Amino acid sequence: MITLHDVFQRGNDRVKAAVMAFGARHPISLADPESEPDWKKAEKHFTYLIEMIMGSAALPSPGSADGPVRRAENAAVGFLLAVNVQPDYRCPICVKMGGI
Template identity: 60%
Template sequence: MITLHEVHKRDCEDVKAAVLAFGARHPFDGARPDAEPDWKWAEKHFTRLIEVIMGTAALAQTRSTDTVHLAEDEAVQLLLTLNTVPRYRCPICVKQQRDAL
């Protein structure tokens, strides 16, 4: 599966900005607002986002390469869309918080 780092290396400045904004939604606990994001946490949530988009295909033992690529592309599109929303929250963080209640 594609990583946030690989997505960030793309030539498109909008994609780079969306990746950085998604990372900023995953600060280290107790970190200053201007501190470096917790990229491991952000990466984990990006991977989970791709899996959610794939749906039941993620549960199959053999994953179609096409299914994975489509889910990756949709996840990047979601990051681009979310980046236009002020102060959005990571959808995986929101789901985990809701599930914890």
């Protein structure tokens, strides 16, 4: 499964900005939102996001070369790009888990 680091390394400037913004939504210190990102937590939440998308994805059409994992990864990257333009969005995994 793809990681945030992989997405950042392979992505264009827009994708890199979206990854950095997602990381910023996971500060090491909840008391200081300006603290460094907790990349381990952000990676875990990105993986959970992919797994949630995979679990709710429709089955691929017959003859489709795209497997469910790859489609879920693409959807998760699309999600990062979509929410990056929203001010003060919250990580849906954090919200689901009762975090920030």
